[in-house]
Amino acid sequence: MSDILDIDKRHIWHPFTQHASERDPVVVTGAKGACLFDEDGTEILDLISSWWTCIHGHGHPALVEALAVQAAKLDHVMFAGFTHAPAATLSQSLAGVLPGDLTKVFFSDNGSTAVEVALKLAFQYHRNRGESARTEFFAFEGGYHGDTLGAMSLGRGSNFFTLFEDLMCTVHATPYARTWEGDNAIGPREEDALEAFAKALDEHGNKAAAIIIEPLMQGASGFRFSRPEFVRQVSQMARDAGLLVIYDEVATGFGRTGTLFACEQVGFLPDIICLSKALTAGMLPMAVTVAREGVFEAFLSDKFDTALAHGHTFTANPLACAVACKSLELFKQDKALEKVAHIGARNRDQLARLMEHPRTEHARAMGCMLAFELAGSKGHYKTQDGERLRDWYLKNGLNIRPLGPTVYLMPPYCITDEQLTRAYDGLFAGLDQI
Ligand SMILES: Cc1ncc(COP(=O)(O)O)c(C=O)c1O
Incomplete structure (x- = not known):
């Protein structure tokens, strides 16, 4: 050995x-x-x-160089009360490639924390607007969103976490219409899933803060694909019922589905999007939760109580930001x-x-x-x-x-x-x- x-x-x-x-x-x-x-x-x-x-790919020379250059300039600095060029450039670049007004970038460390932040954002968004009854969430059967407590709750329909049920918040997981090559029965399956969703929304929609969706593909529960129109319809129904729509693109982001983000194919602008995994092309751990302008504005007031009191020690680490900026550039260059x-x-x-x-x-x-x-x-x-x-x-x-x-x-x-x-x-x- x-x-x-x-x-x-x-x-x-x-x-x-x-x-x-x-x-x-x-x-x-x-x-x-x-x-x-x-x-x-x-x-x-x-x-x-x-x-x-x-x-x-591993060890891409441009990413290695970006990391080395940044390490020689600024390795790390706390991100409350300080900012830096790599974070500014990255947030501007992300806002530039994400659709609509998904422009407010909150940094964290991995896919699970990106989802935790989205969950807390959605919960507090409604609180800040005086809707304190919205404490529950919607998700899909088979959805997986990470291994921390909130993310596990949102992924409770995946069967990964039955052991931890007692620790979870209330999440309504409804059927997901998965499809594959040569699938002739997807139409009726989607109708059934939409019907079940509409019913659950009727019963619990006014208590829910948000729905979380892995658009076009549920990754960890087995690469379960869905059609864009299904995701679009569900998203619109959720929005009409007053829920925020969160797209978890931790797995689908950065080109995996054929477009830079899966939401482009869905043709629906989510309120919040979670990104990680390929954000730094595998070189360093980092994640972002990006919100639309209106979500951000709900946190502004003259009181600290309405601010998002959340953060991590390595929030917006300059090395990870510099590598992520370079990775985005490589989409054009390579x-x-x-x-x-x-x-x-x-x-x-x-x-x-x-x-x-x-x-x-x-x-x-x-x-x-x-x-x-x-x-x-x-x-x-x-x-x-x-x-x-x-x-x-x-x-x-x-x-x-x-x-x-x-x-x-x-x-x-x-x-x-x-x-x-x-x-x-x-x-x-x-x-x-x-
Ligand atoms: C869609 C999705 N969300 C969240 C996560 C959690 O990410 P992490 O493992 O970085 O915490 C994963 C991980 O596979 C994922 O596929």
């Missing part, structure tokens, strides 16, 4: 890990582009972009969305083969993402087939990590044609093994 693994075993508590039975983690010593390298120098194709973050379109076209070429394969069902593609379920495999987060597949892929140099029965690819945009071919060949070879 290597020294690192030995120390790891003695001291480290890993996320989502049963330490009594989990196999040893891979010791990663380096990463470049779409590849990770282990202690022996073996190359592993990072087909899930290290938890969906590294959009431009033609990132064109690369997404190219990956998308290649993914779609695999759909027919996937749909014919006896071990797969519900094949689907969107933006740079390709997903399907293992036919006949039931279960949640970890399944036997999924674990066996993960191990087989890893042994064959592919980081593909099924979510329960869902197998998916979400590669960095820099992945080459040769690497994609290797990914597809390996994907099918693995399916033939189980």
Whole structure:
């Protein structure tokens, strides 16, 4: 056993890990582009972009340089009573690329905190306007929004958090209309979901502060895609009932669905949007919760009580802001969305083969993402087939990590044609093994 693994075993508590039975983690010593390298120098194709973050690939020289230059100038400063150029530039750039008047940027550290901030914003927004009865929330079955308490409550329809039910706030989770390639019954499924939503809204809408939606794709509960019109209709119904509409684009943001943000395809302007993961292209932890002007204005008064009394030590860390600014620039310089379109076209070429394969069902593609379920495999987060597949892929140099029965690819945009071919060949070879 290597020294690192030995120390790891003695001291480290890993996320989502049963330490009594989990196999040893891979010791990663380096990463470049779409590849990770282990202690022996073996190359592993990072087909899930290290938890969906590294959009431009690992160690992009422009991001490395932006980080180094900023580190030499200003490493960190508290963000109450101080400000700095990287945060100003980033907030201006985000306001420039986000639709409508989503212009007020609140910084935090990860997807869960971005969601916590959105939840508190929505709650206090109504309080500040004298509507103190709005204390509940709406969300979708299957929605996942992070692992902190508020985020868990909003994700209670995902089955990830049943253990913690007693700690949660009131959230009404209604059915979600998911779809896939060749799905002929999506119309009636959407109607049923909309009917259930309208009924819940009738009953609880006047007590609710907001609805939270992962637009176009529920990520962690299994890459469950929805049609833009479904998201648009639900959003409008919620707004008509007086709820704020929060889009959680922690997973879908920054090009994953084919447009910079999924809300562009939905054609609906949310009141609040949560972004993280690819915000810094995987280099540093950071998140933002961006609100529309009207939301921000509800917090202005001559009393501190109406201000958002929330913050984190590393709020708007200058290093993370500088890297995020550079990552946004790379969308133009590296033609990132064109690369997404190219990956998308290649993914779609695999759909027919996937749909014919006896071990797969519900094949689907969107933006740079390709997903399907293992036919006949039931279960949640970890399944036997999924674990066996993960191990087989890893042994064959592919980081593909099924979510329960869902197998998916979400590669960095820099992945080459040769690497994609290797990914597809390996994907099918693995399916033939189980
Ligand atoms: C849609 C969505 N929201 C929030 C989160 C939580 O983000 P984090 O893991 O950075 O706390 C995730 C993580 O997967 C996510 O997919």
